[in-house]
Amino acid sequence: MRVKDLRVDFISVLSEIYDDVEEVHSFFYILSEKFLGLKRVDVAISLDMIVPAEVIHDFVQAQKLLQSHVPIQYVVGDTEFYGLPFIVNPAVLIPRPETEELVDWIIKDYHTSRTGGLFKKEPLKILDIGTGSGCIAISLAKHLQNAQIFAMDISEKAIEVAKANAKLNNVDIRFVLSDILNSDTLPDDFDIIVSNPPYVRDLEKKEIQPNVLDHEPHLALFVSDTDPLIFYKKIAELAKDNLIANGILYFEINQYLGSDTQLMMEHKGFESVQLRKDFYANDRMMRATKRTI
Template identity: 55%
Template sequence: MKIKQYRTQFIKELSSLYDAYEAESFFYLILEDKHKLRQIDLALNHELAFTEEDFVVWDSLLAQLKKEVPIQYLLGKTNFYGLDFEVNENVLIPRPETEELVEWIISENKGIDRKEKIKILDIGTGSGCIAVSLAKNLPNADVYAIDVSKKAIETAKRNAIRNDVNVTFIFQDILQAEELKCKYDVIVSNPPYIRNLEKEEIKKNVLDYEPHLALFVDDNDALLFYRKIASLAQNNLLAKGQLYFEINQYLGKEMIELLGKMDFINIDLRKDIYDNDRMIKVNI
């Protein structure tokens, strides 16, 4: 069968789960990953065809997509902030909103003329997408990253190597930490923040396949991680230090109140590309 014909069949079979644009994007992601062919290559050569062996691979991937397994897990990688990251069932798939948080940190700290390097800590690093992206784009920074999952740290370490950066990874349960080992200019965290009551809003591909440890927090203490990290930041941020969080879109007001009561200053709550309250920055 010609690839162009299979493309039509592929999109049709996913039509009950995904819109045509998303299904088509899956097709071309797989095509490039498995065959090193781009959309333009197919447009220029309508005679390109799959082998019998190719069909076995494609039909297996199609079956997984019908079960709503994330395409990023099937390919074992994703793009974040222009960089290539390994992803697997032990780490969350990085989101565009988190790219906005990274961009904010970079814009605030790039090109600063100082003798000593900026020290940055990423708490709950997961795939390492924040830490690695900051290390790649802030050459004047020493970047550290903490996670409670050993498997996540193993993945993040591979992503640091993959993108040719140095990040110091620390295995630690931040909720059990009494103090941090040193002081930082920047602390950033995208901790678990989805309440159980919001599970009905979560798509099946996230709910069934991404690690719940990194997603959910108890309804009765939704700000648990923020309160703990902010408390540690009070003692471990250097003068004029910056604290950044990605937050639950429904809890912007509560975050402002929490950080205000803890005497942080210059509270700046920002919306993401979808017009949701998504990130907040404060100074010590």
């Protein structure tokens, strides 16, 4: 089988499952790079290349997974976040572009502070709560090289993935296996605490695509309708004791609960609480400063 025949068959089968034909094409090119070492631009000049039998087998297996709406990142086992490579599997959420914006906010705040802004001392101590794949903690470690980074998660399997990603990206992270909802304190005092906790309400499941709903870890995604801010409240309470004076708390938040989250943080005693929209114009991030007495 030649590359052009493989492409026709692959796209024909998956176009019956996926409405977006461009998405199906993107799957083919991702797999071509993974299995054939051909980038998208190379495929166009390699259409008559004979595909080895073992590679055809790999494509068929990947196609079957995609027919079941397994995310392409899980199919290939990796993704990119903030320009860095990350291993991903069903034990961890697939990193989102919106979370890159949160990381970028922290990094830009840090560099701005070098001329007299938010952070007054070095090395900074930073805690990432609910680290998952480690994408936030590792990206910060890569770009804030003097920072001491801690990363916490309830899932032992997630910690294993995050440790592998730290090794892959050659950064030093202290990992902590802990259930934040049942924690009485944090492992140290910090200049920055950041978290992208579960925030999707059960009532919002109808908005979630099958590839997410059926395959990504619900433990890292969903909260009850009755107490959707449960993680934010707990983290804010702990941060009152374990953030240094004028320490900063950063959150990724539910787009529908921006005002509620902001009001809660103010009631918890934080100041300069700022909402920020993502590139889709949704309330997605929050920054708050620990009030000094």
